[in-house]
Amino acid sequence: MKENKPKFIDELLKNETLKEPLKEALILLAMKYDASYCFFEKAKEKLDIIDSLKSQILNSNQAFDKIHLKEKEMDSKITDLQKKVQELEQLKSDLANAQNLNSELSEQQKELKQKLKKLEKIQEKLEKKESKPEKLWQDPVTGMEFVYVPGGIFIMGDVFGDGEDREKPVHEVRLSSFYIGKYQVTQGQWQKVMGNNPSNFKKGDNYPVETVSWDDVQEFIKKLSGLNQGKCKFSLPTEAQWEYACRSGGKREKYPGGDNIDDFAWYDSNSGGSTHPVGQKKANGLGIHDMSGNVWEWCQDWYGNYSADAVTDPAGSQQGSNRVIRGGSWSYGAQNCRSAYRVNYSPSSRGSNLGFRLVLSQVSR
Ligand SMILES: [Ca+2]
Numbered sequence: 089m090k091e092n093k094p095k096f097i098d099e100l101l102k103n104e105t106l107k108e109p110l111k112e113a114l115i116l117l118a119m120k121y122d123a124s125y126c127f128f129e130k131a132k133e134k135l136d137i138i139d140s141l142k143s144q145i146l147n148s149n150q151a152f153d154k155i156h157l158k159e160k161e162m163d164s165k166i167t168d169l170q171k172k173v174q175e176l177e178q179l180k181s182d183l184a185n186a187q188n189l190n191s192e193l194s195e196q197q198k199e200l201k202q203k204l205k206k207l208e209k210i211q212e213k214l215e216k217k218e219s220k221p222e223k224l225w226q227d228p229v230t231g232m233e234f235v236y237v238p239g240g241i242f243i244m245g246d247v248f249g250d251g252e253d254r255e256k257p258v259h260e261v262r263l264s265s266f267y268i269g270k271y272q273v274t275q276g277q278w279q280k281v282m283g284n285n286p287s288n289f290k291k292g293d294n295y296p297v298e299t300v301s302w303d304d305v306q307e308f309i310k311k312l313s314g315l316n317q318g319k320c321k322f323s324l325p326t327e328a329q330w331e332y333a334c335r336s337g338g339k340r341e342k343y344p345g346g347d348n349i350d351d352f353a354w355y356d357s358n359s360g361g362s363t364h365p366v367g368q369k370k371a372n373g374l375g376i377h378d379m380s381g382n383v384w385e386w387c388q389d390w391y392g393n394y395s396a397d398a399v400t401d402p403a404g405s406q407q408g409s410n411r412v413i414r415g416g417s418w419s420y421g422a423q424n425c426r427s428a429y430r431v432n433y434s435p436s437s438r439g440s441n442l443g444f445r446l447v448l449s450q451v452s453r
Pocket of ligand 1: 272378379380381382383384385415416
């Protein structure tokens with residue numbers, strides 16, 4: 089072991105004059121000094137260790153603080169992340185709801201589309217029905233056939249300029265669609281409804297009924313409507329309806345169907361002095377027979393003068409004493425069988441050359 093005693097003690101011990109007790113005291117002192125020195129050295133070492141430990145502790149405290157800070161940051165980041173996760177969950181659930189809603193909506197959309205298609209089909213059918221009505225309608229009671237006459241505009245009256253004054257002035261008429269008898273009412277049909285046959289020429293059921301007054305016809309209409317349980321609205325044609333139907337829907341036709349009267353009408357030159365079964369002559373452009381000739385036909389209107397004004401669905405004079413008759417007959421000449429020719433008769437009058445046909449304006453199902 090290294091000795092650390094101070095030099096001056098060695099110097100003193102070299103002195104031979106030094107007394108023994110003093111020498112011993114000096115050696116003891118040197119030993120004490122050495123021990124103290126050793127102790128001091130060790131303490132110093134310990135202090136160094138303590139310092140180092142202190143510094144380590146300080147460092148680790150700082151590190152701990154840093155870790156704590158990081159921990160806090162991490163906590164805050166975790167909280168943020170948790171929030172984000174919650175938001176994402178909410179978004180996910182919103183998305184799921186939206187998807188459900190979307191699929192519900194598309195289901196509803198599908199249903200709506202199907203309904204729309206059905207509606208369109210119904211509309212199409214309705215439009216077809218409206219635009220293409222049945223061309224023929226048959227009365228279930230008498231078997232009477234009616235022809236559809238599509239409405240339109242025509243010039244009514246003496247369009248050929250060879251008529252009577254009472255066929256003037258020509259004027260514009262607008263008419264709604266209607267149905268009109270394909271034939272004059274027959275004796276068989278009259279018999280079925282009225283239970284009698286007032287006709288002069290009783291040659292068969294298919295001959296036109298005649299010797300019926302305008303008033304008789306009103307009774308016939310009332311009874312026929314009753315037999316149809318009020319489902320059908322029958323009437324005599326207005327004078328405008330009659331002329332429009334006669335001229336194949338308002339065409340410029342001198343006789344119903346064309347210029348050659350013999351093709352279309354029984355009149356004095358070809359009738360042999362009698363009526364003929366309905367429908368034997370050619371039909372006009374609408375498929376209607378015997379508008380001219382065979383028997384005159386009652387119209388609904390009071391007889392009156394024409395006005396030059398354009399009119400819509402005219403119903404004739406508002407009042408009068410006679411009703412209009414149209415078309416000529418088996419006993420009259422070609423001039424009286426013209427489409428525009430018009431004459432009048434007392435509503436109570438009857439004649440073997442005077443019958444009628446009906447108009448159907450409405451059928452309720
Ligand atoms: Ca006729």
